[in-house]
Amino acid sequence: xLGRLNHVAIAVPDLAAASxxxxxxxxxxxxEPQALPEHGVTVLFIDTGNTKIELLxxxxxxxxxxxxxxxxxxxxxxHICYEVDDIIAARDRLKASGARVLGDGxxxxxxxxxxxxxxxxxxxxxxxxxxxxx
Amino acid sequence: xLGRLNHVAIAVPDLAAASxxxxxxxxxxxxEPQALPEHGVTVLFIDTGNTKIELLxxxxxxxxxxxxxxxxxxxxxxHICYEVDDIIAARDRLKASGARVLGDGxxxxxxxxxxxxxxxxxxxxxxxxxxxxx
Numbered sequence: 001x002l003g004r005l006n007h008v009a010i011a012v013p014d015l016a017a018a019s020x021x022x023x024x025x026x027x028x029x030x031x032e033p034q035a036l037p038e039h040g041v042t043v044l045f046i047d048t049g050n051t052k053i054e055l056l057x058x059x060x061x062x063x064x065x066x067x068x069x070x071x072x073x074x075x076x077x078x079h080i081c082y083e084v085d086d087i088i089a090a091r092d093r094l095k096a097s098g099a100r101v102l103g104d105g106x107x108x109x110x111x112x113x114x115x116x117x118x119x120x121x122x123x124x125x126x127x128x129x130x131x132x133x134x
Numbered sequence: 135x136l137g138r139l140n141h142v143a144i145a146v147p148d149l150a151a152a153s154x155x156x157x158x159x160x161x162x163x164x165x166e167p168q169a170l171p172e173h174g175v176t177v178l179f180i181d182t183g184n185t186k187i188e189l190l191x192x193x194x195x196x197x198x199x200x201x202x203x204x205x206x207x208x209x210x211x212x213h214i215c216y217e218v219d220d221i222i223a224a225r226d227r228l229k230a231s232g233a234r235v236l237g238d239g240x241x242x243x244x245x246x247x248x249x250x251x252x253x254x255x256x257x258x259x260x261x262x263x264x265x266x267x268x
Contacts, residue, residue: 002182004182010259012260074255097158126209
């Protein structure tokens with residue numbers, strides 16, 4: 001069931017500053033920042049060839065990463081996203097195993113326009129897991 | 135300079151329990167656990183096709199992930215490893231940009247038998263970054 005690692009999301013307090021460090025210190029090739037007000041974040045992708053880093057900055061009130069940045073003001077790794085072929089089958093297998101799906105348990109359309117689910121970090125040893133149907 | 139994402143390392147307090155969840159709930163294909171006493175960890179790789187997840191459990195006294203697990207007893211994403219072609223050139227560029235290399239600043243042989251460096255998480259927005267020469 002577990003497919004490719006689609007991206008690792010890193011929450012940062014200042015996207016311009018963080019992306020400049022990735023570009024200048026690490027030599028990363030940056031995408032363009034994209035404001036996604038309906039998701040409460042501005043995102044910027046770094047393509048590593050085999051997968052992506054998603055830098056996330058809060059946008060607007062009630063951003064889903066605001067609480068994380070309150071706990072981790074410097075930023076940090078926020079979640080990891082795996083691809084699945086069939087998100088409903090994946091959800092049902094996860095629920096049968098006892099894992100908790102966040103929200104109402106139904107996929108919603110994520111920041112990339114595809115159906116996504118988030119799984120409770122307490123069920124995955126402190127890691128917030130996103131599943132994306134590709 | 136920044137190459138492929140080689141792996142994401144997730145520290146867990148109990149490797150057997152964590153790997154069982156990855157296998158049973160997420161359908162991941164697990165590698166074999168490898169005890170690396172000289173690195174103070176037992177590791178288990180999950181191949182996602184495009185990259186790897188490295189589950190890490192402390193091994194012995196003074197494990198390099200012990201402090202992380204004291205702060206995050208349930209576990210969590212510990213570091214992210216990028217590949218570079220030339221680790222000395224990468225280090226020199228990083229130092230010129232003001233980033234701090236952990237330890238004595240020289241590459242050491244990492245858990246995969248290749249030269250590695252770790253970069254200070256304060257210089258990368260709360261993310262511990264490993265570079266591995268491939």
